[in-house]
Amino acid sequence: MVSTAGRFDARSWAVLLVLCGAIFLEGIDVAMLNVALPAIRDDLGLSTGTLSGVVSAYVLGYGGFMLLGGRAADLYGRRRMFLTWLTVFLVFSGLGGFATEGWMLLVARFVTGVAAAFMTPAGLALVTAAFPEGPRRTRALGVYAAIASGGFSLGLVAGGALTELGWRWVFFAPVILAAVLLLAALPLVAPDPPVTRPRNGFDVAGAVSLTGAMLLLVYGVVRLEHGGDGIGVSVGFLAVGAALLALFVAVQRRAADPLVRLGILRRAALVRTNLAALLFMGAFAGFQFMVTLYLQELRGWSPLQTGLAMLLVALDVLIAPTLTPWLVQRYGHTRVLFGGLLAAVAAYALFLPARLDWAYVAMLPTMVLLGLAFGLVYGPLTMAGVEGVDEREHGLAGGLLYTSMQFGMALGISAVTAVSVAVARAPGMTGVTLDAVRAGLVLPLVAVLLAAVVTAFGLRARATTPTPDPDRAPV
Numbered sequence: 001m002v003s004t005a006g007r008f009d010a011r012s013w014a015v016l017l018v019l020c021g022a023i024f025l026e027g028i029d030v031a032m033l034n035v036a037l038p039a040i041r042d043d044l045g046l047s048t049g050t051l052s053g054v055v056s057a058y059v060l061g062y063g064g065f066m067l068l069g070g071r072a073a074d075l076y077g078r079r080r081m082f083l084t085w086l087t088v089f090l091v092f093s094g095l096g097g098f099a100t101e102g103w104m105l106l107v108a109r110f111v112t113g114v115a116a117a118f119m120t121p122a123g124l125a126l127v128t129a130a131f132p133e134g135p136r137r138t139r140a141l142g143v144y145a146a147i148a149s150g151g152f153s154l155g156l157v158a159g160g161a162l163t164e165l166g167w168r169w170v171f172f173a174p175v176i177l178a179a180v181l182l183l184a185a186l187p188l189v190a191p192d193p194p195v196t197r198p199r200n201g202f203d204v205a206g207a208v209s210l211t212g213a214m215l216l217l218v219y220g221v222v223r224l225e226h227g228g229d230g231i232g233v234s235v236g237f238l239a240v241g242a243a244l245l246a247l248f249v250a251v252q253r254r255a256a257d258p259l260v261r262l263g264i265l266r267r268a269a270l271v272r273t274n275l276a277a278l279l280f281m282g283a284f285a286g287f288q289f290m291v292t293l294y295l296q297e298l299r300g301w302s303p304l305q306t307g308l309a310m311l312l313v314a315l316d317v318l319i320a321p322t323l324t325p326w327l328v329q330r331y332g333h334t335r336v337l338f339g340g341l342l343a344a345v346a347a348y349a350l351f352l353p354a355r356l357d358w359a360y361v362a363m364l365p366t367m368v369l370l371g372l373a374f375g376l377v378y379g380p381l382t383m384a385g386v387e388g389v390d391e392r393e394h395g396l397a398g399g400l401l402y403t404s405m406q407f408g409m410a411l412g413i414s415a416v417t418a419v420s421v422a423v424a425r426a427p428g429m430t431g432v433t434l435d436a437v438r439a440g441l442v443l444p445l446v447a448v449l450l451a452a453v454v455t456a457f458g459l460r461a462r463a464t465t466p467t468p469d470p471d472r473a474p475v
Helices: 010-044 048-076 078-097 102-130 135-165 169-188 204-226 228-254 262-266 268-298 303-309 311-331 333-351 360-386 391-424 434-456
Strands: none
Touching: 010 048, 010 078, 010 102, 010 135, 010 169, 010 303, 048 078, 048 102, 048 204, 048 391, 078 102, 078 169, 102 135, 102 360, 102 391, 135 169, 135 303, 135 311, 135 360, 204 228, 204 391, 228 262, 262 268, 262 391, 268 303, 268 333, 268 360, 268 391, 268 434, 303 311, 303 360, 311 333, 311 360, 333 360, 333 434, 360 391, 391 434
């Protein structure tokens, strides 16, 4: 599929850009919808609860099915899963654009989230399969990371512009992009090699318990933002989800052909990577939510102005495919990741003293540092997420990584919302206040500091060839 030379040939670039297009599609779809929510509520007359549910439905589908989607790619063919669920994504994004009732949006967003959960890890596994480990894969994953994070950054601007034309274009634009990707992928993505199917059939008990656990855990996290009287219900969902997760582990230990081989979690580096991904993405999601409130609710900026204010975060589109691969080859992905996290720490710390009369130039250092942070963090996280994992399980490894990211984003938004609401409800406070926003902005700083601490434990790890997985080693 790719040339053996040091540089990518034209077909290699074409394959890579098609696969990157899918993760770009997922990022821009989420970002554009977030910007369009107020317009959707005004046009359809949705309640605040239904509007929140439109966002939560996607998170439920994405986070609830991601691990199952990753494993399905390994078991049933990555190309097959990629093309099938890209088609589903296209269809239900279009149906969302034709919605006339709240429930129609809820269904469309949930199924679109499920489609993304199957499509995204399959796409990452196709990238790692197409580009052999080493400088070529490092470069390919650098491009992949740039386009992935760039999709979310550019989606903020695109969402504001499309909302001016009509909020339905926020759903129709991804349909057009998905159709182009699908037509290009059919001839470019090579057929799946023969895959080893489970000897004893599909692990139905494992699939049901895992999906149920993930759905309940994600829903419990999403509900945390309501706080107050609803905290008991949220804790209840989290507890039942944790119980189902424990049941899933028990089922996997006894299964002849487990859905998820638990030995993959014995790698300390893999656990550190997923925890850092959860904290980093949670910090950014919480920060972006708070900044949107600050600019639109307190400063009176339009959605388009808000998107343009954060456009510099898209600097990572330039950094990730150029500077980051060179740094990774020279210093290793752990050190580059750690440097990116420190840049994020500085970015969030600089925004804490935000004032109502701040000029944009005062926000500029934060946006530039966040662009640098994303450029240095996202790619190394993707590289570390599959490093040392048997290529037959790259779909599962990708599912673990994206599940961590999705959990992080849901938890980040819920946490900053709960904190800011608690401060806003204090005696003498009404509505969104600057103090409430500042209180919410503390959490992203704490989260990314924790991510840096977690990553620091891997800095002294000796760079050696990954040892065979204990469960894979010959007897």
